[in-house]
Amino acid sequence: MNQVISELKVCPLLVKDAARWDAFVFAHENATFFHRAGWSEVIRSTFGHDTHFMFAERDGEVVGILSLVHIKSRLFGNRLVSTSFCVHGGPLTIDPMANMALDAYAEDLAEKLDVDYLEYRSAKVTKPEWHCQSELYFEFRREISESDDDNLKAIPRKQRAVVRKALKAGQLSAEIDANPDRFYAVYSVSVRNLGSPVFSKRYCQNLKRVFGDDCEFLIIVGPDGEAVSGVLQFYFQDEILPYYGGGTSDARKYGAHDYMYWQSMCRAAARGIHIFDFGRSKAATGAFSFKKNWGFAPQPLYYEYKLKPGQTLPEANALNPKYQLMINCWKRLPLPIANAIGPHLVSALG
Numbered sequence: 001m002n003q004v005i006s007e008l009k010v011c012p013l014l015v016k017d018a019a020r021w022d023a024f025v026f027a028h029e030n031a032t033f034f035h036r037a038g039w040s041e042v043i044r045s046t047f048g049h050d051t052h053f054m055f056a057e058r059d060g061e062v063v064g065i066l067s068l069v070h071i072k073s074r075l076f077g078n079r080l081v082s083t084s085f086c087v088h089g090g091p092l093t094i095d096p097m098a099n100m101a102l103d104a105y106a107e108d109l110a111e112k113l114d115v116d117y118l119e120y121r122s123a124k125v126t127k128p129e130w131h132c133q134s135e136l137y138f139e140f141r142r143e144i145s146e147s148d149d150d151n152l153k154a155i156p157r158k159q160r161a162v163v164r165k166a167l168k169a170g171q172l173s174a175e176i177d178a179n180p181d182r183f184y185a186v187y188s189v190s191v192r193n194l195g196s197p198v199f200s201k202r203y204c205q206n207l208k209r210v211f212g213d214d215c216e217f218l219i220i221v222g223p224d225g226e227a228v229s230g231v232l233q234f235y236f237q238d239e240i241l242p243y244y245g246g247g248t249s250d251a252r253k254y255g256a257h258d259y260m261y262w263q264s265m266c267r268a269a270a271r272g273i274h275i276f277d278f279g280r281s282k283a284a285t286g287a288f289s290f291k292k293n294w295g296f297a298p299q300p301l302y303y304e305y306k307l308k309p310g311q312t313l314p315e316a317n318a319l320n321p322k323y324q325l326m327i328n329c330w331k332r333l334p335l336p337i338a339n340a341i342g343p344h345l346v347s348a349l350g
Contacts, residue, residue, distance in 0.1 A: 008063070008097055010105050013037060013053035021055055024062040025092065026237065033236035034086035035065065038210040043069055043085060046203045047347040052080075054105055056098035064098030066091045068106060070113055073348035077314065080110045081119045084350030087139060087280045087301065090120035103127075107306065117314065118306040123299070130304040131313055137303065138288065140278035140296035141239075148266050159293045163262045166255035172228070174263040177217040180204035183230035186219075188339050190246025195327030197342030197349075204232060218242075218267075220260045222250060229256040233264060239275040240268035261294070 013021055021037040028035075040051040049069050056064035069084040082089035091106075093099040110118040120126060123139070144151050152160060166172055177183065184201045191198040208215045214235045222228040229247030233240060242264050247256050265276055278296050281287040292298065305313060330338065 007058070008095075008101055009057045010054055010101050011057055013040060013055060013065075017055065020062050021053075021065060024055075024065060028092055028094065031092055032088040033214075033234045033239070033241055034083055034088040035067065035092050036211070036236075039067060039083055039086065042203070042206045042210050043083075046200065046206050047085075047350075049084070049347075049350075052109060054102060056093065056095065056101050058095065058098070063095040064091055064093030064102050066102040066106060068109065069350065070115070071348065071350045075345075076348050076350075077116045078114065079117050079119060079314070079350075080106065080113060080115045081350055082106070082121065086121065087137075088121050088123065090122045090126055090304075110306065110308075114308075116308050116311045119314075120304045122302050122304065125302050125304070127304045127306070130306050133303045133305070133313055134300045136282060137280050137301040138283060138298035139280050139301055140291040140294075140298060141275060142296055143274055144265055144269055144276045146269050146272070148269060151265055151269060152262075154295055156293060156295050159258065159295070162255050162258045166259040167262075169254070171223040172254055172256060172259050173221050174260070174267075175219045175221055177219050177230075180208065180217055180232070182219050182227040183217040183232055186227050186230045186248050186251075187232075187244060187246035188342075189248055189335060190251075191342075192333065192335055192338040193249075193331060195331045197330065197345040198339060199346045200343035203343075207232070218260065218264055220247070220251075220256045220263070222254055222256070228254060229260045231260055231264060235273070238273055239277050240264060240273050241277040241279060243279055257290075 018037040025031040025035045037053065040053045043049055044051050049071055052068040052070065054066050054068070055062050067083040067089060069081050071081060071084055072078045091099050091102045093102065106118055125132065152163065155163060180201055184204055188198045211234065216233050216235070218231050218233060219227050220229040229245070229251045231242045231245035233242040242261060245260065251257055268276060278291045278294070280301065281291060288298065
């Protein structure tokens, strides 16, 4: 008897499908926080980009998802990214046919929109026939213990001493805020000082609105009662992801950055979380070295590109020498000006 193969459909994500989408994500062993349906709403409402979040369905069951964001910029080109503003992306499926169908949809859409390239962001090679960039971005993640003492011992000696010093001094305390005001104040200073444009506070507000208790603002307060550092962090399954972090000029003096990540780790362990994801950093940067010094091994991220004929791999990153003059100038901008201009640039970067 011939086997009947059920029809596979590729459908756009609608509000009514968000719960089904996320149920699929939470059940998939390779899923990340960045595969969640809420990113479509966050990106559209913050940056105004068109999102094409598609899912493959068979017999009423979701068998694959793909999150695509279309960014068109005079400065940084025309591209289709899965998923912009996120570490990870690319198709997430349980069915080879679904994977093929979602790939085909993405490639057809890329051609229709006449983009310079289609980009998938992954922790492993998924499209060996595409161009791949694997030496620029790295992620840092490892298991943590339920014991604070064990977690402290796992930090290499030199960095552990900084944490111990901050704890012994007793000048810092940690607080959780319900809104991004204090976080944004310290983060925007830190980003400006690095010569990078900052996203808008509205982005933080939208992340909190959409993801609720899975999005948190951890604030470190100094001896004068003022915030000296802060981190916006996500919770997903058995993981905590301190995603955006920064601080004022006093943060280094108090060891506030180390204290902040230590507090994040302790709070995660207390909740029974076993994976600490230190996020993405570019190679040869201070953030990259900082995370290695905490005992985290860098793991390459594979950003894969299907290029339009005649296009080359994108180089819109801070390590590109042609951006050094702009970076140095940005560091000197008054903070109100940097915070006014920055969100427009960030929106085009993705």
